Amino acid sequence: MPPPPALEIRGLVKTYGEATVVDHLDLDVAPGAVTALLGPNGAGKTTTIECCEGLRSPDGGSVRILGLDPVRDARELRPRVGVMLQDGGLPGSARAHDVLAHVSKMYARPRDVAGLAERLGIDTFARTQVRRLSGGQRQRLALACAVVGRPDLVILDEPSAGMDPQSRRAVWDLVRELRADGATLLLTTHLMDEAADLADHVVVMDHGKVIAAGTPDELTSVEGDSVVSIEARGPLDPTSLRGYLHRLAPGDWAVHHVEGHRYTVTGAVNPRSLAAIGTWAAEHGVLLTSISLGRRTLEDVFLDLTGRSLR
Template identity: 55%
Template sequence: MTLVTSAAVEIRDVVHSYGATRALDGLTWSAAAGRITCVLGPNGAGKTSIIEMAEGLRRPDSGSITVLGVNPWGADAQHRARVGVMLQDGGLPGSVAAGRFLTHLTRLYPDTGALPQLRDRLGLAAFEKTTVRRLSGGQRQRVALAAALLPRPEVAFLDEPSAGLDPHARLDVWDLVREERDRGCAVVVTTHSFEEAEQLADDIVIMAAGRVVAAGTPATVAAGASLADTYFELTRPVR
């Protein structure tokens, strides 16, 4: 199943196993520039595995993955500066103050001037002098999101970007994600939240057992039902 014919992220026939367990089983989907693609699926569906492969952190056993036309495994620094990554575990250094960490990251990219805006939009000033390990879960989420968006990426992989946030902060994050989409970024959001997918998605991919079981616009995927009902019907475990 494909979502678009010209995509910023192309995943084709990807297979990957962990020992005897087939985690990805011929997975194919794509994500377009200027659109938000939400990837949903139960635990163990393979969401994290395929996103880590698209980020260049893991190699598939077979199949192909391209991000902005490049195989992400072994991509050079110039290509990596075009891709923003928000990891599932944050990937943040615990002993460094949040603001110092983000300032350091700005030196790794061409100057986009994004940090002042992100500091304001995500309320980072209130805790930027606090070391990352002392931040609350929601504060770490905001730092991780800022780190992903600092280079003004052409592709952004955001793993549950609003997890752990209070309702007001969640709305602010969703607005920021939409703005990234509107400036042309291909945004890939993995989430367990139907509300988040309904609020953000231009396209939806539902995964189960390492395969795509539905892909398309929210209206196409739901086909007149609610997204939640469609999801549970498609991902119900076989007994």
């Protein structure tokens, strides 16, 4: 029999006025794993996280963290849950090292502060006031504060936002280490490569509901489908190309504009359909400068599920 979820959400509802931000959401976070919660801006991710943290009261449904209620059992949960908020919630006038040292003293067996500070590069700005830190530096400090107490569950809201590539890699390595040590992690991110690289399980939500869930491989593996990446010398008509492919080989074809003169074609790609793309381009006077075959990425899936229009 599988162990109970480390985080269990059932029928969660949160409204602001007439707007329903979280709409009867069900979500399980498996113990000892990394779960990535994805969604476009306004999907309800942060509100869901805040309800889990006890920062907001749900208007309906229930949340259980490690079997406990995040509001009623807050005192018991506090030493067992580490939280990293988007805005950090850190005191602006305090020095970075002093903040981390103070937080560590709230726990019975904290991680080594000096080692954690060195690992996340906090020692390079240890004596700087929080208000004077860059966005990426504040993120690293907030992450250190979230994990210094060796929590059973770590909730990370956009953990690598504003970080340079070196800092991001250090964060990813720490997340992997926490999972290897048995911690459960729930993270939100807009970085699809971050979710694909770190997550054991991915949940996509939009308009306050879960619209897809599975492992990264399950979400990106559609039997028989591949992605052709095309770059042209000039613009092309996706509708015309899709119609041409559909006439040649009826099926679920999709042609999307990526940026500039780059496009993707998704469907049951085979040698004949690849040749058809070249034939269509020749017939329509479109010069293809590159064409390559690959698999669907998590970003492809995300855009297919949530759309490509700006929110």
